[in-house]
Amino acid sequence: MSGLVLRRIGYTVFMAVVLAFFAIPMLWLASAPFDSRPGLGLRWPDWTLDNVRATFEHPYALGSLVNSLILCVVATAVTTLCATLAAYALSRVRIPGRDVLLYVLLLLSSVVTGTAAMVPIFVMMKQLGLINSHYGTALVIAAGMLPAAIFILKDFVDAVPRSYEESARVFGASPGQVLRHVVLPVARPGIATILVWSFVQAWGNFLLPFLLLRDVETQPGAVLLQTLRDEGGTANLTVIPVFSLLYSIPVVALYLFVSKRYGFRFHGGIKA
């Protein structure tokens, strides 16, 4: 009996520590932006809106969020569109070595946009004149996400029975109509998953924009965040908390919107 009680106490304490580990940064994000003297610790705030004002007056803060949005929207759109079409084609067309191709792509994708490829990518983008270009950077980000996106989506498209498409074809639907009327709506939860996943990936991407967007006016939020410190290297705690809060809003909003609208399930490529 006492063993059971001890086990329950132990379990509860363990869960409390785990929860605190994740909850404290969240609480900090809720309190620090509105504290007159924000620190790195967690405390009941001395309410003020001065930090918000300071952040809005910061020369690059809001602009960097707009940059982030441009980067993410372009990268997400390219990834979702290309991944959907590629996944559909790879799911339906029989080509020799298709599965090997997919795995190799997936494997290489971690290299392509990984640290190892940074120098060649930088040189290539420089020669193409795409340094400091949002669209160029977005394309590189999208290219890095595509293999994984295709891999996950192919699973969803594989789950759409071929008889649906054949049925539509017999009724006279063109390939475009088959795609629009049947395949896309049925694979919609998968597409929604990829949409959110690629947006989140692009939103948090630091290395690529850091390398390819040299001009501070073109840098997205993820890059700007690490410049928010004074000459001594101390973090600018007036701006960082509010900026962090603003920075986290789009991802949460997108998640809630897509979840409500499309009811997607996060499979991570493995069907339940």
Add this chain to the structure above:
Amino acid sequence: MAGIELTGLSTVYPNGVRAVDSLDVSIKDGEFFALLGPSGCGKTTLLRTIAGLEPATSGTVSIGARDVTRVEPGQRRVAMVFQDYALFPHMSVAENIAYPLRVRRAPRPRQREVAARTAADLGLDGLLERRPGQLSGGQQQRVALARAIAVSADVLLLDEPLSNLDARLRLEARTFLKRLQRELGLTTVFVTHDQAEALALADRIAVMEAGRIRQLGSPREIFQRPGSTFVANFIGSTPMNLLPGAVRSGAVEVAGTSLTEVDLPDGTEVVVGIRPEYLTLGEEGIPGTVSIVENLGITSLVTLECADGTLIGVTVQEHAEPRIGAQVSAAPQPGRLLLYGQDGVLLG
């Protein structure tokens, strides 16, 4: 309205399998035609070739005197119901039924009107706003049929239309399907592996094996005079007795009993085919011991074991069931005995 003409039709898969092997079939206008065979015999491939979903390797498919061999499925004026019904899960029943019209860009009011009318014809009123997932198997099948007949096609193709229904519903659906086909007078080809379904529904049946048609005929012909031991084995809810026999002094002998006179040389080895339903238990015929009695409801299937170990199935009425171990004889009804050569082909 149109008949279907298949000439020298072959469909070969990329892996070299000849699923359909140089077939010549003529399906008449308004006919209810069954493609029957065991799984893997090419019946579904043939149906898909008629629909245009599988390209014909050689030969031609004509529908209503129009050669459609190289025509896209959507331009062949065929409608098809798939085995899994292939109802679109994200569309309501009404949208599903009206889908062929949507593809043709018919105005929305017309789509709604046709969907409502077709649904009413098939007893689906009140279900128009439901999703396919909310319907029973029988209702789903009727939605699939409604979608197929919503636009007037020349030919209706059904792939295993009843196989996804449970046994009781299947009988109901069978009657429904037959009445619907009669009312529409639509040339209908359906694929089945269930001989009872084919016998019950079809005007004519093509029994297929390994991409070829083994026998083509009315259900009665196929049931009464199977052209080969393969067809004989396949047709009938109780399998036909295929007994080893030989010709002795002008008569066929099975298990030591002389049965019927034939015009074959003495010593010819034959296979004697007789349906259990066409055998009568009594004093005359092939003697044997009753070893098994299987109750089939109104009848029973009695298995006789002859002295030489041959097993013979006999169907008897429920009130005439013999005891196990009884010594009885089975006599074929006149004219019901079929003789097959050693190659399995019907003689005479």
